[in-house]
Amino acid sequence: MQLTRRRTLALMGTGAVATTLPLGLGAMSAAAAEDPYEPLLARAAQQLTGGEVDPDDPDVAAALAALDKQAADWWQKLDRSAGRKALWSDLAPASDPGMFGQSYTRLRTITTAWATPGTSLTDDTSVREALLDALRFLRTAGYNDSRSESGNWWFWEIGAPRALLDTCVLLRAHLPAEDLSAYLKTVAKFVPDADRRTNSPTLAETGANRADKAVIVALRGLLAGDPDVVALARDGLSDVRDDGKNSLFQYVTSGDGFYEDGSFVQHSSVAYTGTYGGVLLGSAGQLIALLADSQWSVTDPAVTVLYEAVERSFVPVLLDGVMMDALRGRAISRERARDHTDGAATASYILQLADGAPQSYADRWRSAVKGWILRNRDTPYLGLVGVPALARAKALLADTAVRPAERVTGHHVFADMDRVVHRRPGWSCTLSMSSKRIAAYEAGNGENLHGWYTGDGMTYLYDGDDLDAFGDDFWPTVNPYRLPGTTVDTRTRADLGTAPGTDTFRPKNAVAGGAVLDGQYGAAAMELIADGSTLRAKKAWFFLDNAVVALGAGITAGDGRTVETVVENRNLHADGAPRLTVDDRPQPGEQGWSARLTDARWVHLEGTGGYVFPAGGPLRALREERTGAWRSLNTGADTGGSTTPVTRRYATLWFDHGPSPESASYAYVLLPGATAAATATWSRSTPVRVRTNNATVQAVESPRLGLLAAHFWAAGSVDGLRADGPGTVLVRRRDDGITVAVSDPGRTGTTLSVELPFAVRHVVRADDTVSVTPGRRPVVTVRVAGSRGHTHTADLA
Secondary structure, three states, X not given: OXXXXXXXXXXXXXOOOOOOOOOOHHHHHHHHHHOOOHHHHHHHHHHHHOOOOOOOOHHHHHHHHHXXXXXXXXXXXXXXXXXXXOOOHHXXXXXXXXXXXXXXXXXXXXXHHHHOOOOOOOOOHHHHHHHHHHHHHHHHHOOOOOOOOOOOHHHHHHHHHHHHHHHHHHHOOOOOHHHHHHHHHHHHHHOOOOOEEOOEEEEEOOHHHHHHHHHHHHHHHHHHOOHHHHHHHHHHHHOHHHOOOOOOOOXXXXXXXXXXXXXXXXXXXXXXXXXXXXXXXXXXXXXXXXXXXXXOOOOOHHHXXXXXXXXXXXXXXXXXXXXXXXXXXXXXHOOOOOHHHHHHHHHHHHHHHHOOOOHHHXXXXXXXXXXXXXXXXXXXXXXXXXXXXXXXXXXXXXXXXXOOOOOOOEEEEEHHHOEEEEEEOOEEEEEEOOOOOOOOEEEEOOEOOOOOOOOOOEEEEEEOOEOOOOOOOHHHHOOOOOOOOOEEEOOOOOXXXXXXXXXXXXXXOOOEEEEEEOOOEEEEEEEEEOOOOOOEEEEEEEEOOOOEEEEEEEEEOOOOOEEEEEEEXXXXXXXXOOOEEEOOEEOOOOOOOEEEEOOOOEEEEOOOEEEEOOOOOOEEEEEEXXXXXXXXXXXXXXXXXXXXXXXXXXEEEEEEEEEOOOOEEEEEEEEEOOOHHHHHHHHHHOOOEEEEEOOOEEEEEEOOOOEEEEEEOOOEEEOOEEEOOOEEEEEEEEOOEEEEEEEOOOOOOOEEEEEOOOOEOOEEEEXXXXXXXXXXXXXXXXXXXXOOOOOEEEEEO
């Protein structure tokens, strides 16, 4: 599998630090007394190769074979002629940053195979000499200190130097001093430290980019034998230069980095836990492990922020090792880095970090990862990672003292990145929103060309028994105008991100977010202000034990085009033909079937679950077979997809609001995993009732749970629950008391007062932002100003 841009770190990340450090502590100390650098360089080499492994182990043999196949292919195609213009014909000219950047990546792969026992290239002298010669060629033709940056800065400051230095680490015993000095001089020019963007010195590096650069600076310092440079790398993690302003070991309240609510943002406004967040975790963890027990050990006590991020930021968005696409930004368009691949990388980073973390953290992380590995049979973890990560995973699986954790459950509102994740034992639902704070999408450098609606309330329904719904060629084959959960003006869109550089689109709406009650239930809302259209809508979602209720109101547009709300667009894979039942009536199974289901009350899709329509249609249904190619989504220099056609089948349900609707609405209920009989029963008994659905209030009630949940777009009331302004409110009344949760996802208010429809005698517990006036008509007043859309709670009696 070819590795690309962020996957250029996968060889170190998914195949990161080996199960044991290359030298025991005693040996390390003794060696360091004579040479403090070589033991760490040996450790860095083992981070790349995995050290000693059992080549007879079937999983190890398969990983070695995969490495060998790719490396041998590139070795055979390597141009070794005297008059060459490039190392590979498809990476010409070598002077282009994208071309020399990818060339270094290929050289690293060949070098890794050369340095790893058990491949066809292992210790081959001709391979070694050709590698040394290829490095000289690239310095002359492409990457050298006499040049100025052009094109994508990333190749100059992260991609090329990282792959170059990794290669130097593996070849260090054979590199002529003059060559090594020249390479280090080049890297020093473009990556003098982890603190600043070299091509824009006033721009401070943050998040994953800072972590990547810290590793590069550390390797440069170790190879040069320069203690000050190694210290500079370590201090870059904590941003000593700027008194911790951009430290990776802190919670941020704006911009890039980890937020205390578990959010992770990169590029100022993109929800990026699944890619940049993982890279930060991997690179920072690698550097911590690399420098451990040396004079440059990372001792910043704030490193606990990184430890806490594992369970706050990553565990909720990994389903059996699959990274949820709502957190992967433009990476969803990368054919060679799908949700399983990024998930495996993150799992490997977590295990890497566990090697040096306090046991109280490490034990829980290992238990979680073991559960993911054992449950994911669709795309097994052991087949996705390289030899180093495989060695660690094999040790974990063999350790009977580590019990695999069950799937996590609960409701998570990541208010600082406009994401909601609702998890139950057999399924999960992820909601991707956007606002004037968080981008609807990021595109650029030819990536994510069709990401128009991915941040417009797209709902990702994950079935624990089918982990491939989005990883199995979903993105090149799905109708990009019909993403589940979205309300869309059907106008034709132009490709995004075709120009150099990356860009984001942030809509003009303020409301995007919600509230969580008891860690299990939630409500969310988003005001849709469509891009390039007059379409406006008020959208809300309510997350319960076995159901998700979606409401839409005030759907208005005046452009003369049809507006649709997509209930479902399910990937049925290459040959799926599950039964579709509507109100007890089986529907045709052939591809191309479509129907208008004006009076439908419920629909069941075998293997996925049920859909209930409390207010009826106008509903449309379609079975179709769609063919596409990854190249249509991504033409990036190092991430571009193939032109090979892929075909998948889909079952689609949507509301047709007609052309230029005025105050249209919809209501539907998702019942993941439900049988047809259970769906029919649910439709008749209505255990969750829509209490109101208009442009002022959207609300549902679950009598069984004692729950009333509402989003107020303005001051209003429903069933005696009153709010004096906009906000999300959940109230649960049980025999043992009353729980209230309130948030202001629009972040426009100062206080929000909520009058409850039943008596309250006293306050059991309340956040310091909440005050309560008990009585027959109690009032809960919440200071929402400055809370950035987070939930405020109180327990009453």
